[in-house]
Amino acid sequence: MSDDVAPRTGRGPDTADRKRLTFWGTLSSWTPYRLVVGLATASPRRQFLILAAFPLLWVLTQHLGPMLQMLRVSFTDAYPVAPGVEQHFTLDNYARFFGDYIFWQPFFRTLTFAGVFTFCTLILTYPVAYFLARHVSRKNQMLMLLLLLIPFWVGEIVRTYAIMILLGNTGAVNQLLKWLSLIDRPIPFMYTSFSMGVGIVYLTALYMLLPLYSALEKLPRSYNEAAADLGASAWTRFRRITLPLTLEGISSGCTLVFLISTGFYATPVLLGGPSTTVFAETIAGFFHVAGDEWPTGAAFATIMFVAAIFLTGAFQKLMNSLRKGDTN
Template structure:
């Protein structure tokens, strides 16, 4: 058998495929020669659009919000001159109807984050450690499916559970624990139940993936060296899952502070959260937008600062434990 470098006689009827026609198409080749001729050009060709996208669409709206928060009036109208001012921020301190929901939001979100962590840690640990690998997906699915359903639908389901004629009240009355229905709805209780219902997955997933990564042999090695269950947890498992705790808490905290439909539907007058206050400025006409923008900026900065600080703290703890 002989090896030839002849590629056969290509007749006139021999058609070239799409990619062949493209890669030998003069204008295309000329264009790619200009755009992609060097690694440097390829780099800019590849990166130019992502850079523009993240600066314009990801950062842009936040900067616009910041800008509007400093204006005396917005949207622009012909009979008002808009000037830069800090008045909108000053307004925040002026009235407890603003500060109280703000503090409430922070406290509420923090407490719920902690509660979610305490509930979800054993769940994640159970899934990662005590469920057989091939069945973990099934067990996870049971938790995942409800989270694919939208916020509003889940709030509605919560309303059915907690209403005066809801399943929970019927159950309690049937058990004889109460005679009249307990008003769960429009209270801190219904709001908390709803928020946990909506955010738990964001705690579970980081915890689960952190715990799943820790080889069981670590704990076994520690046991072999004489460490009891509590010591093993405190010295091995907990430190190694700090990263998961940090990201889970950050996510849940940030999501809770930004919830709107949930407090509107499940909360009551005594549980007004800051997001409702902010939204209020956008419902009414006129130049309330700058105030709403200013309040949003305050909320955003506080939330990011708190979660940033929390992450720093966790990083510090993780660093200290590893020493």
């Protein structure tokens, strides 16, 4: 490595350029700076270690740390620890979950709901993504996608509230049905699994749409044309070509939406009712009261995380084997 900045040749740089050059030139010939850089870049190995140290420290302490701490607390009998009290290792927090119906009912409800809502989101957004990727010119694709992005910049709470107004007893849907004389009395949509589903699908649709769109967009149109030339019907082309080749997008979209759906707290609180309590509300309950319930909350959160990761992992395995099965 040469220590000097190479002199600039050719036609004279304008003044602004020369100024910048002077700054960088001064910097790189400034002895303390050269010393530091020289030490830091003495070998590729040292250079790499310096580059890697901070990110490694960050992900270990900030990304992994909270999860590990949650896991540790879930095995203790008291947290936060009051002065003078000893903390013990225990499995009681986990036993508590399996021991009581009122805990595992919302747990299974959450997983079922998340699965059903994920499927609904997929069915709803696949045709939209298909239309955008296959039937719209490239210039309009971006505009039409952008149009769909706008509502998704609006926050979770505001969008949940919008659904409350839509589905309430005097909400737009009920008023419209009444006006059309289809009903006499409002249909109680709110505080049911239906209103919750509409809300959650509304919040997550984009996370499904984008992976589907990028998978469909990558798929060469010539495949379908070739199949059509060979006499395959539209349905066969979809089933044998489009669907198998977009399984990857389906798989990542579903994983994302499933994980997000299990984590909603405010939306079920606002849109759901007593019969639709989800596990997020159960977990949150342990953090609203005195501190000694924290370990149970941590254990429950751990159970849910493990279950969600396990299910999405199994799902991805399944999709992978489907993909391989189809290409063979």
